[in-house]
Amino acid sequence: MLIRERISSVGIHLILIAYSLLALFPLGLVVINSLKSKKAIFRDPVGMPIGDAFSWKGYDSVLTNSDFPMYFGNSLIVTCVSLFFILLFGAMASHALSEYRFRGDTFIGLYLILGIMVPIRLGTVALLQLIVDLNLANTLTALILVYTAQGLPIAIFIFTEFLRSVSREIKDSARIDGLSEYRIFFEVVIPLVRPVIATVAVFSMIPIWNDLWFPLILSPGDETRTVTLGVQQFIGQYTVNWGAVLASLSVAILPVLIMYIIFSKHLIRGITSGAVKG
Amino acid sequence: MATLELSGVKKSFGDVGVIKDINLQVQDGELIVFVGPSGCGKSTLLRMIAGLETVSAGSISIAGNRVDHLPPARRGIAMVFQSYALYPHKDVRGNLGFALKHAGVPAAEINQRVSKAAEILELEPLMERKPRELSGGQRQRVAIGRAIVREPDVFLFDEPLSNLDAALRVHMRVEILKLHQRLGNTMVYVTHDQVEAMTLADRIVVIRDGEVEQVGTPLELYRHPANAFVAGFIGSPAMNLLDAQCVGDKVLVGDQPICAANGVAGAVQLGIRPEHLSLSEEGVLKGTVSVFEHLGGESFVHLQLPDEQTFVAKLDGELSITPGQTYSLSVKPEHCHVFDTHGHRINN
Numbered sequence: 001m002l003i004r005e006r007i008s009s010v011g012i013h014l015i016l017i018a019y020s021l022l023a024l025f026p027l028g029l030v031v032i033n034s035l036k037s038k039k040a041i042f043r044d045p046v047g048m049p050i051g052d053a054f055s056w057k058g059y060d061s062v063l064t065n066s067d068f069p070m071y072f073g074n075s076l077i078v079t080c081v082s083l084f085f086i087l088l089f090g091a092m093a094s095h096a097l098s099e100y101r102f103r104g105d106t107f108i109g110l111y112l113i114l115g116i117m118v119p120i121r122l123g124t125v126a127l128l129q130l131i132v133d134l135n136l137a138n139t140l141t142a143l144i145l146v147y148t149a150q151g152l153p154i155a156i157f158i159f160t161e162f163l164r165s166v167s168r169e170i171k172d173s174a175r176i177d178g179l180s181e182y183r184i185f186f187e188v189v190i191p192l193v194r195p196v197i198a199t200v201a202v203f204s205m206i207p208i209w210n211d212l213w214f215p216l217i218l219s220p221g222d223e224t225r226t227v228t229l230g231v232q233q234f235i236g237q238y239t240v241n242w243g244a245v246l247a248s249l250s251v252a253i254l255p256v257l258i259m260y261i262i263f264s265k266h267l268i269r270g271i272t273s274g275a276v277k278g
Numbered sequence: 279m280a281t282l283e284l285s286g287v288k289k290s291f292g293d294v295g296v297i298k299d300i301n302l303q304v305q306d307g308e309l310i311v312f313v314g315p316s317g318c319g320k321s322t323l324l325r326m327i328a329g330l331e332t333v334s335a336g337s338i339s340i341a342g343n344r345v346d347h348l349p350p351a352r353r354g355i356a357m358v359f360q361s362y363a364l365y366p367h368k369d370v371r372g373n374l375g376f377a378l379k380h381a382g383v384p385a386a387e388i389n390q391r392v393s394k395a396a397e398i399l400e401l402e403p404l405m406e407r408k409p410r411e412l413s414g415g416q417r418q419r420v421a422i423g424r425a426i427v428r429e430p431d432v433f434l435f436d437e438p439l440s441n442l443d444a445a446l447r448v449h450m451r452v453e454i455l456k457l458h459q460r461l462g463n464t465m466v467y468v469t470h471d472q473v474e475a476m477t478l479a480d481r482i483v484v485i486r487d488g489e490v491e492q493v494g495t496p497l498e499l500y501r502h503p504a505n506a507f508v509a510g511f512i513g514s515p516a517m518n519l520l521d522a523q524c525v526g527d528k529v530l531v532g533d534q535p536i537c538a539a540n541g542v543a544g545a546v547q548l549g550i551r552p553e554h555l556s557l558s559e560e561g562v563l564k565g566t567v568s569v570f571e572h573l574g575g576e577s578f579v580h581l582q583l584p585d586e587q588t589f590v591a592k593l594d595g596e597l598s599i600t601p602g603q604t605y606s607l608s609v610k611p612e613h614c615h616v617f618d619t620h621g622h623r624i625n626n
Contacts, residue, residue, distance in 0.1 A: 169363035172330050177377035177428075178351030191367040 027253070034058050034246035041242050058243030059251075061234075067222070068248055071230030076255065078140050078226060079208050082147035086204050087197055089148070090155030091163070095185050097156075098163040099171065109160070115153030120146070121213060131218055138221035146214050151204040158203070162196040163189065198266030202259065209256055227252045280354070280431030280464045281306050282327070286336035289322060289488075296322050298488040299336070304481075309458050309465045313475040313511070314485035321436055323485070324468045328357050328434050341431050351381075356425035357434040360441060362417045364409040364424075370396075371405045374423050388427075395426040398460070415446045422457065435467040439474065451477060472512050476500070484508050506621035509549045515578055517615070518589035522548040529616060532585050534562040537611040542624055549615035552578065555591035561606030565589065570599050581605070 032049055033041045040053035047053060062068045097109045120127075127146060128137075136142040166189055174184045190197070215229040231248045234241040282304040289297035296319050304310050312320040325331040327338055329350035338346040345353045364373050374392045383391075396402050399419045409417055418438060425433055435454070439447045455478055458465055469475055475482050476496045484491040484499065484507070492504040496512075503509035509517045520531050524542045528535035531548060555563070565581025568588070572595065579591045579599055591607055599605070618624050 167361055167363060169359040169361045170365065172325075172328075172350075173357070173359060173363040173424075174365075175330060176328060176350040176355065176357050178349075178380050183380075188365060191365075 030246050031250050031253075034243065034250040036243070038241075038243050041246075055243065058241075058245075058247030061241065061244045062247045062251065066230075066233065066244070067225075068227075068230060068251075070223075071225050071227045072251065074140060074224060075209060075226040075228075075252070078143045078147065079205055079255075081140075081144045082151060082208050083201055083205055085144070085148040086151035086155050087201060090152050090200065091159050091190065091193070091197070092185065093152070094156050094159035094163045095189055097160050098166075109156075112156045113153050113160075115149075116157060120150045124213070124217060128217055136218075138219045138224050140219065140224055142218045143214055143224075143226070146218065147208045147211070151208065155200045155204055158200050159193070159196060162193050166192050195266040198263035202263050205259060206256060209252075280341045281339075282432055282464055282466065283339040284323075284327070284336065285339075287323070287326065287333060287338060288335040289319075289326060289331065290334050296488050297326070297334075300488075300490055302483060302490070302493065304464055304466065306464055307462045308480045309455075309467060309478060311475040311479035311482050312466065312468045312485055313470065313472055313482055314491075315511075316470055318485045319488040320468045320470075320485045322488075324357075324434055324436055324466060327353075327432075327466060328355055329353050351377075354431035355434055356428045356430035356432075357436065358418075358421045358425050358438045360437040362409070362421040362441075364417060364420055366409050369406050369408050370401060370412070370420050370423075373409070373420055374401075374427050377424070377428050391427045391429070395423040398426060398457070399423045414442050415450060418442065418450060419453075422454070426457075426461070431464065433463050433465040435465065437469055438467075439469070439471075447474075454478065473514060476512065482512075484511060502623070503549075503615065504623055506547055506549065506617045509615055509617070513551055513553075515552050515590050515592065517549045517551050519617070520548045520550070520583075520587055520589060522546050522616075529614070531563065531587075532583060534564075536562060536609065537614040537616075540616075540624075542616065542618075545619055546624070547617040547619065547621065549617060550589070550609050550613065552590045552592040554609050554613035555589075555593070555607045556609075557593065557597065557605055558608040559606065561608035563589075563607045563609070564604055565591075565607065566604045567599055567601045570601050579605075581607075 029046065032047075033045065035049035035055070035058070036047075036053050037055035037057060040047065040049070040055070044053070049055075093112060097105060097112075131137050131142045131146075134142075136145070170188060170192070171184055174188045179187065210228060211226075212228040215224075215226040219225070220229065227248065231245055231252075234244040234248070282302075284300050284302040287297060287300045288295065300323065302310075312323060314320045322331060326333050326346075329345070329348060333346045336346075337344050340354055350357075365376060368376060371392060374395060375388045378388045378391065393402075396405060399422060401416075401419055401423055404412060404416060404420075409420070412420065418441075421438070438454070439450050442450060451474060454467075458478075467474075467478060479496055481493060481495055482499055483493050486507055492499060492508045494502075499508060499512045503512060503517075506519055510519065522529050522531045522536070522545075524530070524539040524544060524546055527539050527541075529537050529539050529542075529546060529548055536548060536550075563581075563583065565583050567579055568582050569580040571578040571580075575595045577593055577595050577597070577599065579593055580588060581591060582588050593599070616624050
């Protein structure tokens with residue numbers, strides 16, 4: 001029996017390791033090749049950046065000879081501000097849906113969650129018209145608004161599930177202690193669902209950071225490019241500066257990685273806390 | 279002086295009446311217990327007094343002031359919840375002082391009131407702990423402490439002991455009684471456990487389906503239940519209710535006369551408490567033992583009459599009873615309760 005369990009455990013780990021390698025391979029390839037000269041990239045794409053293959057040229061052209069730091073800043077601003085609004089409005093809407101009974105609450109809940117099933121890209125033309133009419137084309141505000149709308153449905157879906165599990169008596173107790181409804185939300189409910197906030201933050205951040213579509217359509221101007229769009233400048237019609245493309249992509253991985261490391265402890269708790277009483 | 283007065287209080291959700299016209303006056307310093315089966319509306323009534331539920335009709339007054347339009351924090355009440363409802367991210371000190379901090383009480387006074395509550399409840403060694411590091415009983419003491427520091431006119435307890443194990447429940451029951459003696463506040467206590475109600479209450483309010491069935495001291499309810507429901511609810515094991523006939527001036531169960539009919543005629547329900555039955559040679563209730571439960575000092579004997587009605591007798595634990603045997607039991611006439619077929623009391 002014990003041996004059988006051991007074998008199945010080894011088997012599961014082998015499968016997971018194989019999958020991890022498969023998933024990490026392209027990432028590794030990007031990072032490795034970003035540290036190689038252009039010739040070396042083509043001569044031996046999977047070779048290590050050692051000896052004369054090694055070159056900082058990609059990073060050099062990205063960090064000193066381009067507007068990449070500005071693009072990076074744009075991406076950070078767009079992602080962080082969108083994330084802030086998604087978390088704030090998502091949590092508030094879910095709190096209202098789970099805490100208060102009012103006319104049409106089910107309908108509003110469904111309406112807010114419906115967005116999960118309808119890809120926001122279907123509305124691109126209408127969005128573009130709206131953004132132009134609002135004089136917001138080529139601004140980061142346009143992106144922030146669209147990403148907030150894009151992130152809210154899934155955020156509300158996840159939050160509602162968890163906010164329902166917050167004990168009613170704790171909220172009532174806070175009411176008797178004299179807290180206003182807003183303070184109950186910020187000082188009692190939010191601290192209780194911190195792991196869920198981390199989960200939603202990671203889920204929402206990645207598609208925003210990686211998005212190419214909306215920056216390309218809504219704010220392709222020089223000043224408002226995000227990283228994913230900015231990378232395109234190294235891809236010419238006839239030549240591609242692969243070293244620079246790969247270097248900028250490698251740098252672009254960092255914020256996601258850092259945020260994941262910060263949130264991962266909470267993330268795992270958030271995902272499992274519904275299933276396991278803890 | 280904090281009296282509590284409910285007059286004509288009603289609550290309905292849509293067309294469904296949950297609380298139907300409740301009138302009640304609670305004296306200053308009284309510990310009153312709402313008791314009733316699950317879903318009878320006792321918790322809803324408490325939440326209405328607290329201000330957590332709106333009142334559909336009627337008025338609630340505390341210390342002579344009408345409060346039913348005020349938010350909970352301004353009613354002069356404090357509530358202890360069944361699940362303790364402590365703030366998990368704050369330590370014991372933070373939990374105790376939270377309400378005061380929000381009310382803008384000066385830090386020195388907060389400290390003094392928190393220390394006093396901690397001393398009363400012996401929480402001093404636990405002040406820096408988070409709720410998850412406390413046992414059930416300790417959490418309950420913190421929840422009570424949180425109510426004490428607010429120095430309310432009226433304490434509200436919503437089944438505070440239901441989440442504790444049996445031994446701790448008995449212990450905390452005594453603690454709450456001591457607390458009431460020490461503080462002397464008006465307290466309203468909700469429970470479905472009639473033992474808690476009997477031991478704690480100055481007066482008990484028995485509630486069923488949103489209506490008051492009877493209000494009285496524990497002994498009044500025990501000795502003179504107003505109807506068969508109260509009779510069955512108060513006392514453990516529950517009172518036996520036997521179908522009986524009034525013939526002449528006697529109440530008959532089967533064909534055996536049990537007590538005087540006092541001028542009543544026709545079908546009635548005869549209530550006899552299990553503890554008022556005793557084995558006796560001249561006993562008129564002849565029952566066959568079906569189940570025999572031994573509790574040590576006493577035993578519960580389940581018996582069946584010849585007409586297949588069943589009843590329970592609480593007898594001395596030293597007696598040896600054999601299942602399947604028939605025994606004769608007697609009851610004193612003053613221990614008989616007669617109810618009409620609708621359950622209303624008709625004697626005494």
